[in-house]
Amino acid sequence: MTAVEYWRHRIPSPGITPGETSFPMTHHDNSYKLLFSHPRMVHDLLTGFVREAWVEQLDFTSLEKVSGSYVTDELRDREDDVIWRIRWGEDWVYVYLLLEFQSSVDRFMAVRIMSYVGLLYQDLIRQKALTPTGRLPPVLPVVLYNGEERWHAAPNVAELVEQVPGGLEHYRPALGYLLLDEGAIVNDPAWSEPARNVVAALFRLENNRDEQDMLHALGRLVDWLKAPEQTSLRRAFVVWIRRVWLPHRAPGMELPELNDLQELHEVHTMLAERIKKWPERWRQEGLEQGIEQGLEQGREEGTRRMLTRLIVKKYGVIPTWAQNRLDQAGTEQLETWAEAILEAETLEALLSGTPGH
Template sequence: MSRHDHAYRSLFGHPSMVADLLRGIVRQDWIAGLDLSTLERVNGEHVAGLRQRRSSDMVWRAKQYERPSHLYVLLEFQSRSDAHMALRILTYLSLLYEDIKRQGKLLPRGRLPAAVPIVIYNGLPRWRSARQVAELIEPVSGLQEHVPTLRYLLLDQGALLARGDLPAGNLATLLFRLEHARSEDELRQALQGLIGRLHGPAFEDLQRTFVAWLRDVLLPARAPGVSISAITTLHEPEAMIVEEKIDWSLRWKQQGLQEGRQQGLREGRREGHQEGRREGESLLLRRQLVRRFGALPKQVDRRLTQAGSEELQAWAMNVLDARTLEEVFRGASHVQ
């Protein structure tokens, strides 16, 4: 289990986090029928027929107001897109139902309780994988009714934040905002919101969990090479970030560079150049510059053609926050 997944299991091991996630982020009609004060954690580990242990990240359940039964919520935490997530979810749900049957917890007339699988994704690129298991299966005419139709509920943090309608004081919203903070100001606002939301002795345990996540997961990932002091309260990260002069936008710069490399490699392979990687990076950077600053001077075009891979990568980092064409090439000779 990755450090990210372990930390998310700790954060969403608190019923307040799960309740806020359902009320403020999911916001679907079926949630009104749940008594969220009855939320309880369920063992998410199941044993398959060949005694191979399989585990969904987390399972919760809550009583329903108008039914004598619980509704189950499966939570999966992802930092990368998984092309076969729909198949994994189908497996987890099937094993959960087998476990419920084995324990004799079936409803009257042998029915299984309702369950909803939720995938929480914190990566920067938008989630592109199939959300319906039927999309993974080769279609055959006449067999449509025999194809599984399970669809999981996706919570793509970046897409939800971009939509701009998440409740401000919601615990899950604040977690998402911390994950995707692009600047010190955004981080500071999210931290202040979290401090206000977790005020009081009832939230002491969750406060400690957030502090551990900030210290052990979020800050080390955003500030590689920076010595993270022994943070013990939610008030300390802000002072540390200012003192260490952490570039909070580095994650986006690295992601942009990585995507540029990948696209450059694809461009290079398609064009059949021996120096496909370098030429692909040059082509991508040229397109970015034209889109940002308009037609390029001949000197710039010539520089891009002659530049090595390291120079191109450095300029690709600069273009993300440069205000002028000259600033893209800072550290190089003057560009007119």
């Protein structure tokens, strides 16, 4: 087993079911909220992944996190993931970033986004937080998706509403969202990774090809977040690595000293040292797995040979159809037949599972 094969073996496949090598999504969601509660992450998200002209006119020194908890007119609580506002152009026009973190495809995400934006606008109306012209500020809804399966849900709520000809289609709602599918972005051969972009490094860590790719991405984060003012963001990455990333990517690795690590460069150094020792563990695990498989195969073959001799003694020559069934049966089925052979009057009755008939 090679290093790349082992690393890929540790990463859940697109067909993963809940409870396998996955991890609690509440931990993932909370850790992402912690990361994107830092202005640097929002800055790099917009400048690196929103390729639109209006982003060039944003005043990133004005970035301000907004409470995502408010009460609707029906007195129902709603707490969004992360909402920011930022000055745009010369006027105090705010752009609200509504980040909705997803790890599984939601077919009706566009409907959820429409509801969130509506609740946000209701709250802004109550606060009288309007533009200088008395209008509502623009909203950029962002769906940040990091699941294994590629995103395929409708990007606009209009696509989810049945069209009725004759005029009713004019009242169909239309609201889209910006989708950032991490896996699709990082694995796109045409993707040009933005320079010194922390969010791009996060995406790379989430979708690394092997352990060296992971170390490279983590090393860049260490280099880019050296400044004292980035201490809080460095700690947020440490929390994410400890609670989410490592349990997901290397669930069988023992890293007890990780609990004592507080700085990102310490995590990078520790992982680099550990990775040097992983090939020996891979060889050992491969050997143990091979021994277990060999024992199981030996048990199955021995049971098959014993049952074949018993069948010949009791029923005579084994016909082709019966031999095919014996060859295809597993250990458990072979043992069941061996126990039933004393009661089965015919070979057909034995292999059909109806002894005594």
